[in-house]
Amino acid sequence: MKSYFSFIVCFLIIFSVSPGSAQDIYLCVWRNPERTMTRIFPDARDYKTVNVRITPAQRKTIEEIVGYELLPGQQDQFQYFEMTDEKGQVIGTIIPSTQKGQFGAVEFVFGLDADLVVRDLYIQRARERDQSFKDRSFLDLFAGRSIREKMSFDQLYTGEPTPGTTAVITGLIKAMVAFETLVATDADL
Amino acid sequence: MKTAELKLDLFEMLTRLFITLAPWVRRTSLMAAMVLFLFALIPGGVQATWNLSVDGDARYRLTEWEEHDADIHLVGASVRKTFSDNKGDRLILFGLVEAEDNFSDVMLHEVYGQYKGPMGAWNITAGRFGLPWGLLPGFSASRLLYDMPHGAVLGMNVDNGFMLSGVNGPLDYAASITQGYGPRGTPDDLNLSLGTARIGFTPGDTEEFSIGVSAAVGKSIRVHAADPNGDADMNMDKDSALQRAVGGLDATLYLGRWLGRVELSAGRVDHRSMTAGFAAMDYALLPRFDLNFAANLVWHGSEFKDEWFAGFTGKPPWFTIRGGYRYAGNSPSHHEVIFQLYRLFSYNL
Numbered sequence: 361m362k363s364y365f366s367f368i369v370c371f372l373i374i375f376s377v378s379p380g381s382a383q384d385i386y387l388c389v390w391r392n393p394e395r396t397m398t399r400i401f402p403d404a405r406d407y408k409t410v411n412v413r414i415t416p417a418q419r420k421t422i423e424e425i426v427g428y429e430l431l432p433g434q435q436d437q438f439q440y441f442e443m444t445d446e447k448g449q450v451i452g453t454i455i456p457s458t459q460k461g462q463f464g465a466v467e468f469v470f471g472l473d474a475d476l477v478v479r480d481l482y483i484q485r486a487r488e489r490d491q492s493f494k495d496r497s498f499l500d501l502f503a504g505r506s507i508r509e510k511m512s513f514d515q516l517y518t519g520e521p522t523p524g525t526t527a528v529i530t531g532l533i534k535a536m537v538a539f540e541t542l543v544a545t546d547a548d549l
Numbered sequence: 550m551k552t553a554e555l556k557l558d559l560f561e562m563l564t565r566l567f568i569t570l571a572p573w574v575r576r577t578s579l580m581a582a583m584v585l586f587l588f589a590l591i592p593g594g595v596q597a598t599w600n601l602s603v604d605g606d607a608r609y610r611l612t613e614w615e616e617h618d619a620d621i622h623l624v625g626a627s628v629r630k631t632f633s634d635n636k637g638d639r640l641i642l643f644g645l646v647e648a649e650d651n652f653s654d655v656m657l658h659e660v661y662g663q664y665k666g667p668m669g670a671w672n673i674t675a676g677r678f679g680l681p682w683g684l685l686p687g688f689s690a691s692r693l694l695y696d697m698p699h700g701a702v703l704g705m706n707v708d709n710g711f712m713l714s715g716v717n718g719p720l721d722y723a724a725s726i727t728q729g730y731g732p733r734g735t736p737d738d739l740n741l742s743l744g745t746a747r748i749g750f751t752p753g754d755t756e757e758f759s760i761g762v763s764a765a766v767g768k769s770i771r772v773h774a775a776d777p778n779g780d781a782d783m784n785m786d787k788d789s790a791l792q793r794a795v796g797g798l799d800a801t802l803y804l805g806r807w808l809g810r811v812e813l814s815a816g817r818v819d820h821r822s823m824t825a826g827f828a829a830m831d832y833a834l835l836p837r838f839d840l841n842f843a844a845n846l847v848w849h850g851s852e853f854k855d856e857w858f859a860g861f862t863g864k865p866p867w868f869t870i871r872g873g874y875r876y877a878g879n880s881p882s883h884h885e886v887i888f889q890l891y892r893l894f895s896y897n898l
Contacts, residue, residue, distance in 0.1 A: 392716050392751075411598045463835075464836075486803075494755055
């Protein structure tokens with residue numbers, strides 16, 4: 361009886377938190393990030409993790425621009441990495457992004473140089489039926505593109521849209537909008 | 550750049566919740582957890598970022614088609630604090646407290662500090678951490694409904710000591726020297742008696758495939774948690790410590806909707822040959838529904854233990870639900886049906 365009582369009490373506590381904090385959270389869980397970081401920024405000597413809180417007003421701004429509600433786990437915080445040189449000067453930014461695919465999350469990483477131009481983009485982990493979104497020919501569509509062009513990224517791909525390609529394009533735009541809203545200054549843009 | 554903000558109200562709430570729900574908590578484990586949280590609250594002169602995670606695992610079991618019970622299998626709370634200097638992330642402090650079996654057993658499962666070299670080329674870790682063996686660096690079954698063979702192979706999956714690790718292109722490496730007592734014993738003597746190492750290789754751009762080679766030599770306790778008599782406070786004397794010399798291979802493969810993991814181990818444990826095999830496979834049947842299969846086999850001398858699992862994982866919006874059937878061939882209870890409700894909260898501050 362004691363074990364059942366404890367189970368019920370704890371069950372109610374654990375599952376009483378609002379859905380905003382619930383299990384369906386798309387967090388960027390990134391193991392061994394240095395491996396991909398050095399591919400995008402081979403000239404970087406170190407990196408710094410930055411977490412930025414998203415205020416309700418900022419979240420509203422981001423959602424109005426992208427046209428949909430941010431995913432749980434991405435509504436309150438934005439994480440990115442500053443890539444630094446030997447002197448500690450920031451030479452670029454790495455942003456991990458997660459977007460809902462058809463069979464779970466599509467995780468990818470992209471880098472912005474000091475001029476906020478896409479350096480490169482790599483898919484980290486995804487379990488999609490159609491794997492065409494992992495092709496370099498698709499990912500290279502975005503390399504060399506400026507953050508100012510982000511809202512036209514969906515027009516760069518002229519092939520048959522798949523859940524994977526849509527997730528990458530949507531996630532890329534969303535991450536750039538968030539970065540622009542939360543981090544980039546007018547001078548950067 | 551943001552500096553760390555002290556969330557005393559949040560930690561005070563967590564502490565009170567801990568004390569209120571678990572009046573039978575072991576004092577030493579709680580004190581250790583408090584020390585960890587207090588240390589994490591100390592602001593440094595450098596920039597810092599926080600991550601706080603809490604997860605809950607509630608289970609129902611039907612054993613041998615007759616006996617059933619339900620409990621809070623595990624509640625975990627972890628805090629991670631990253632300090633950065635003017636060039637990059639430099640020091641990571643991490644602690645994980647786990648309360649098992651309706652809060653009857655509270656343990657400081659991991660607590661360590663890690664000093665990071667530039668671009669992760671080398672890292673020095675000191676404290677209680679996951680051993681660099683097989684699939685452990687990237688995967689754990691502690692929240693899943695099946696087991697892995699690390700208790701038989703190493704005696705534990707976390708231990709106290711020191712580790713050197715790093716990443717260099719497609720290669721990653723880690724080597725540790727630890728006490729061999731696992732998370733339930735921290736003797737006063739340093740007595741580092743277990744050496745463990747792993748080299749991993751992850752080719753390609755998408756990290757869909759990785760392999761690793763592991764080795765462990767030394768002495769460690771008989772099992773992960775306690776001796777056969779149920780006494781968790783055991784000393785590693787000649788009757789409870791096992792000599793180990795084992796090697797292992799591991800592989801992980803993402804192939805479309807399939808995800809497969811394999812770990813093979815072989816060597817000598819307690820002066821007898823030991824071979825262990827683990828395999829797990831997940832298949833994304835529907836957008837929010839996976840099928841899960843696993844096998845866990847151990848041959849040790851003339852003893853053989855096998856465990857087979859088939860089940861599912863569902864991911865509705867609020868939580869994760871898992872269920873399945875587990876068969877243990879060489880066990881007092883052969884048949885077990887398990888259902889789990891699982892929830893994870895994670896915050897960056």
